[in-house]
Amino acid sequence: MKIAVVGTGYVGLVTGTCFAETGNTVTCIDIDQNKVNKLKSGKVTIYEPGLEQLFERNIKQERLSFTTKLSEGIKDAKVIFLALPTPPGEDGAADLKYVLKVADDLGPLLEDYTVIVDESTVPVGTADKVRQRIAAKAKVEFDVVSNPEFLREGVAVDDFMKPERVVIGTTSTKARKLMETLYAPYVRQGNPLVFMDERSAELTKYAANSFLATKISFMNEIANLCELVGADVDAVRKGIGTDSRIGKRFLFPGIGYGGSCFPKDVQALAKSAADAQYEFKILKAVMDVNTTQKTKLIDRIKKYFGGSLKGKTIAVWGLSFKPHTDDIREAPALYNIEEFLKEGAIVKAHDPEAMENVKQLFDSKISYFDSAYDAAEGADAIFIATEWPEFRTPDFEKLTSLVKARVIFDGRNVYELDVMKEQGFTYFSIGREVVNG
Numbered sequence: 285m286k287i288a289v290v291g292t293g294y295v296g297l298v299t300g301t302c303f304a305e306t307g308n309t310v311t312c313i314d315i316d317q318n319k320v321n322k323l324k325s326g327k328v329t330i331y332e333p334g335l336e337q338l339f340e341r342n343i344k345q346e347r348l349s350f351t352t353k354l355s356e357g358i359k360d361a362k363v364i365f366l367a368l369p370t371p372p373g374e375d376g377a378a379d380l381k382y383v384l385k386v387a388d389d390l391g392p393l394l395e396d397y398t399v400i401v402d403e404s405t406v407p408v409g410t411a412d413k414v415r416q417r418i419a420a421k422a423k424v425e426f427d428v429v430s431n432p433e434f435l436r437e438g439v440a441v442d443d444f445m446k447p448e449r450v451v452i453g454t455t456s457t458k459a460r461k462l463m464e465t466l467y468a469p470y471v472r473q474g475n476p477l478v479f480m481d482e483r484s485a486e487l488t489k490y491a492a493n494s495f496l497a498t499k500i501s502f503m504n505e506i507a508n509l510c511e512l513v514g515a516d517v518d519a520v521r522k523g524i525g526t527d528s529r530i531g532k533r534f535l536f537p538g539i540g541y542g543g544s545c546f547p548k549d550v551q552a553l554a555k556s557a558a559d560a561q562y563e564f565k566i567l568k569a570v571m572d573v574n575t576t577q578k579t580k581l582i583d584r585i586k587k588y589f590g591g592s593l594k595g596k597t598i599a600v601w602g603l604s605f606k607p608h609t610d611d612i613r614e615a616p617a618l619y620n621i622e623e624f625l626k627e628g629a630i631v632k633a634h635d636p637e638a639m640e641n642v643k644q645l646f647d648s649k650i651s652y653f654d655s656a657y658d659a660a661e662g663a664d665a666i667f668i669a670t671e672w673p674e675f676r677t678p679d680f681e682k683l684t685s686l687v688k689a690r691v692i693f694d695g696r697n698v699y700e701l702d703v704m705k706e707q708g709f710t711y712f713s714i715g716r717e718v719v720n721g
C-alpha cells in the first residue's frame with residue numbers, strides 16, 4: 285500500500301520505517317529541510333535501538349523516501365498519517381496549530397478517496413476539527429481516523445512491530461477495512477486491533493499516559509513515606525507488584541517522570557477536563573508530586589554538604605529522560621543541573637547518547653565526558669539521573685580511586701544497598717535506607 289507520513293520526528297520516522305518494513309511504499313514528509321536532507325542522505329535523525337538497520341534496509345529496497353513537499357509526498361497515498369507535534373500551549377492545552385495547518389493544506393491536494401489518520405496525541409474532538417478543515421477544500425471523499433500511537437522511546441521499533449494493541453477510532457466501514465489491511469502484519473501474534481469511535485480513541489491515549497503517570501507519582505509518594513517511616517520501597521514495590529491486579533510495571537520510584545509525553549499529556553488532559561467544567565483532582569496531584577520529586581535530592585545534597593554546593597564538583601551520570609534514547613525533553617537531569625549551577629556547583633556530565641543535545645542547552649556551563657569514570661574524576665559526589673545499563677555495575681575500585689569522596693546520590697535506585705555497604709560508599713537513593721560509608 286502507498287502510505288504518506290506527515291511529520292518525520294520521533295513517531296513519524298518510526299512509523300514510516302516500520303510500515304515500509306512490511307512491504308508498503310512510504311513517503312515521509314517534513315518541513316524541516318535539514319532533517320529531510322539528512323534522512324535522504326541515509327542517516328537516521330534520532331537514536332533509537334534497532335531503527336537504523338530497518339531504515340537502511342528499506343531505503344535500499346526503495347520502499348522509504350523523504351520529501352519536504354506535501355503534494356509530492358501524498359501523491360497516490362491511500363492513507364496519510366499525521367505524526368505532527370502537539371506541544372502544550374500557554375494554558376496547558378495541546379496546541380493543534382501544526383495538525384490543523386496540515387489539514388488545511390491537505391484538502392485541495394486529495395485526488396482520490398483517502399484515509400487521513402491522526403497519529404499524534406490530540407484532545408477529544410480533534411478528528412472532527414481535522415475533518416471540517418479538510419472538507420472545506422476537498423473535492424473527493426475521505427475519512428479521518430484516530431489511531432493514537434503508544435510506542436515508548438528506547439523500544440519504539442518493538443512497540444510498533446509487535447504492539448500489545450492498536451487503538452483505532454472510526455465509524456466508517458471503508459476506513460475500518462483499510463486500517464485492518466494495513467495493520468494485519470502487526471497483529472498476527474493475537475494482539476488485537478481495538479476499534480471504537482474517534483472521540484473514545486482520542487481519550488484512550490490521554491487516559492493511558494495519565495494512568496501510567498499516576499502509577500509513578502503514587503509510587504514516588506510511597507517512597508517518600510518509606511523514608512519517613514523506615515520502610516523499603518523496593519520491598520513494597522515487589523510486595524504489591526506481584527498482585528496481578530496491580531502489575532509489576534511502572535512502579536519504579538525515582539526523580540520523577542519526564543519525556544515528551546507524560547508531562548504534556550497529563551497537563552493537557554487536566555485542561556480538557558477543566559474545559560468540560562470537570563475538575564480532575566487526581567491529575568493535579570500527579571503533576572504536583574512530579575514537580576517536587578524532580579528536584580527531591582537537591583535538598584539532601586545541600587544538607588550533606590552543610591547547606592551550600594558552592595565550589596563542589598558533581599558528576600552527573602545520565603542526561604536523557606530515560607535510558608536507550610538521546611531525547612532530553614523534560615528530562616529530570618536538566619532540572620537538577622540547573623539547580624546545581626544556581627547553587628554554585630561545578631557539573632561534570634556523562635550520557636551515552638544525549639550529550640550533543642544537552643550541549644545545545646548548557647553549552648560550556650557544564651563539562652562533558654565520554655565516560656562515566658572521566659566525569660567522576662575529582663568529584664565530591666556522583667548524581668545518577670538516568671539508569672543507563674552501563675552505570676549498573678561499575679568497577680567500584682576504579683571509581684574509588686577517581687572520586688574525591690565516595691558519595692552517590694541515586695535518583696533511580698540503581699544499586700543494591702548491600703553492594704553500597706560493601707563498597708564503603710555513602711549512598712542516598714529514593715525510598716530506601718541511607719547507607720553511611
Ligand SMILES: NC(=O)c1ccc[n+]([C@@H]2O[C@H](COP(=O)([O-])OP(=O)(O)OC[C@H]3O[C@@H](n4cnc5c(N)ncnc54)[C@H](O)[C@@H]3O)[C@@H](O)[C@H]2O)c1
Pocket residue numbers: 290291292293294295296313314315316319367368369370382385386403404405406433434435436437544545
Ligand atoms: N515521542 C514519542 O515517544 C511519542 C509516542 C507516541 C505519541 N507521540 C505523539 O506523537 C506526536 C509527534 O511526536 P514526536 O515526538 O514525533 O514529535 P517531534 O517533534 O519529534 O516531530 C514532529 C515533526 O513534525 C514536523 N512538522 C511540523 N510541522 C509540519 C508540517 N506542517 N509538515 C510536515 N512536518 C511538520 C517537525 O518538523 C518535526 O520533525 C505528538 O502528538 C506526540 O505527543 C509521541
Ligand SMILES: O=c1ccn([C@@H]2O[C@H](COP(=O)(O)OP(=O)(O)O[C@H]3O[C@H](CO)[C@@H](O)[C@H](O)[C@H]3O)[C@@H](O)[C@H]2O)c(=O)[nH]1
Pocket residue numbers: 405433434435436437438493496500533534535536537538539540541542543544545546605606
Ligand atoms: O516505573 C517507572 C516507569 C517510568 N518512569 C519514568 O516515566 C517516564 C516515561 O517513561 P516511558 O513511559 O517508558 O517513556 P515514553 O517513551 O515517554 O513513553 C510514554 O509516552 C509515549 C508517548 O505518548 C507513549 O506512547 C508510551 O506508551 C508511554 O509509555 C520516564 O521519565 C521514566 O523514567 C518512572 O519514573 N518509573
